Amino acid sequence: MYDVAGRERIHELDAVRGFAVCGILVVDIWQITDMTPTVASGEAMDPLRHWLSVLVEGRFFPMFAFLFGLSFTLFLDSAAECSARPRLVLARRLxxxxxxxLIHQLFQPGEALLPYAVVGSVILLPASALPRWLILAGGLVGTAGVALTLSGGLALVPGVFLLGVAADRFGLVDDLRGRTWQIAAVFALALPAAAVTAVWQWRTPYLELWTSSIEPIAGLLGALTYLTGLLLVLRTGFGEVLAEILEPMGRMALTNYVSATALILLAERHLHLGGTTRYAALLGLAAGIVLLQAFVSYLWLSWFRYGPLEWVWRCVTWWRIVPLGGAAPEGVASMGLSRR
Known part of the structure; x- marks a missing residue:
């Protein structure tokens, strides 16, 4: 997630980030290739696209934004231990x-990195000095207000960022493995709410979705359900196996997010998904990219401490060459969640 001197990695959140990268990939493919969402009449969604919209679209982007806000404040706290000017370090990072x-926008218009950097600079840096209750209030109001009035998308970023900051300020990620019952309680409340709103979204005619707030509301509740559900799964035997795949992908989230764009564009030269409703082919492409990135991430982190873009980002952040060779101290050969 971030590993600054003096701070331990939270491996569960690395796995959640890897999960979010996988989910975002599906939406990125149809956006980058400009696939058609509707049947020939244009009045209804393609059936498979309809299912993907309800299960995937808007569910993973809030999760990724939340983790970014959380990482922001954790990095700021850790940077304060290593630098006399931690805000300058963080500003350089942003x-x-x-x-x-900006470079990535040339190949994927609408990508998330540039908005993340702008919002982080304009909102998160000043907000980090505010009382935690005010950060939480701003996050709740910003997230709910946008979902109810602006139909979500990138407009959700400021509010969800602040919720991530508040999660750290209130100590919600401290001793994360000891909060199983709290996570289970949130999951038990979020799951039926997410199911109800997903059905509502499913039944809303396609043309009405443009003026309805159901998509961002269902997306946020779905994101909360996926987040808490995955954290519960990671506490099981199957979850330990799943973490072997997701944690390396999460630790190399930046590299995987950017490289996925290149892989999609290369694949599009042969698949020609643009203007079609070949969503089965989309799922095949997404599965292939996930498998490739999971393998490369695992292998790379067996040899090196950081992913390629993560290493460059870190060097610029600290304005010095950071050692790359050698696996991180926590290792990647066995990523059981008993380690924190």
């Missing part, structure tokens, strides 16, 4: 992310 996002 500028580097913005430059990368």
């Amino acid at each position: 500028i580097a992310l913005g430059v990368l996002g």
